[in-house]
Amino acid sequence: DQQVKQNSPSLSVQEGRISILNCDYTNSMFDYFLWYKKYPAEGPTFLISISSIKDKNEDGRFTVFLNKSAKHLSLHIVPSQPGDSAVYFCAAASSGSARQLTFGSGTQLTVLP
Amino acid sequence: DGGITQSPKYLFRKEGQNVTLSCEQNLNHDAMYWYRQDPGQGLRLIYYSQIVNDFQKGDIAEGYSVSREKKESFPLTVTSAQKNPTAFYLCASSVSGQDYAGYTFGSGTRLTVV
Numbered sequence: 001d002q003q004v005k006q007n008s009p010s011l012s013v014q015e016g017r018i019s020i021l022n023c024d025y026t027n028s029m030f031d032y033f034l035w036y037k038k039y040p041a042e043g044p045t046f047l048i049s050i051s052s053i054k055d056k057n058e059d060g061r062f063t064v065f066l067n068k069s070a071k072h073l074s075l076h077i078v079p080s081q082p083g084d085s086a087v088y089f090c091a092a093a094s095s096g097s098a099r100q101l102t103f104g105s106g107t108q109l110t111v112l113p
Numbered sequence: 114d115g116g117i118t119q120s121p122k123y124l125f126r127k128e129g130q131n132v133t134l135s136c137e138q139n140l141n142h143d144a145m146y147w148y149r150q151d152p153g154q155g156l157r158l159i160y161y162s163q164i165v166n167d168f169q170k171g172d173i174a175e176g177y178s179v180s181r182e183k184k185e186s187f188p189l190t191v192t193s194a195q196k197n198p199t200a201f202y203l204c205a206s207s208v209s210g211q212d213y214a215g216y217t218f219g220s221g222t223r224l225t226v227v
Contacts, residue, residue, distance in 0.1 A: 100158060101215075103157075104155050
């Protein structure tokens with residue numbers, strides 16, 4: 001049973017436009033959420049995170065929104081750049097657990113020049 | 114520079130052989146993790162260790178073994194009991210405790226069984 005779901009395996013956007021990547025979760029114990037970015041043949045790198053006490057966190061071109069009632073989070077990239085083309089993983093953790101992250105299946109973002 | 118080193122980058126194994134993947138970190142992190150990535154799937158947790166000389170099974174531990182004799186090292190052995198070992202393996206580490214700064218990942222090892 002997948003507790004973290006990324007239902008869109010791929011997304012293409014034009015350079016300069018907004019990219020919106022979505023993530024849903026089912027475990028109500030999750031209280032911390034992260035986004036990772038991964039290039040081929042490399043390990044994921046941390047991008048941005050959000051605690052359940054907030055509904056928005058911003059870092060430069062990247063903003064994460066959390067809707068706890070819908071158990072949904074999204075990552076907005078504005079403006080999108082060709083270098084943003086990568087696989088984006090959503091991850092979630094529960095402060096009650098041993099700090100294990102549960103990952104979604106990833107979304108391949110392609111930013112077209 | 115601190116980081117995590119996984120070696121080798123590519124590994125080929127014959128069926129029936131055990132193989133060990135190396136993971137070393139110099140970040141002074143207490144916790145270390147092994148994940149497996151298959152095409153179209155998320156990262157699935159194999160084993161994790163919160164402290165030296167202690168480790169726990171993750172979601173897909175069957176056919177794998179680990180050791181944590183040193184804080185810096187968390188090697189993963191893929192045994193002949195693992196039915197589908199061909200995959201991309203990722204090691205990660207994190208600071209234990211309540212500081213949710215996320216994981217630092219290595220660059221991965223691609224294992225192919227021939």
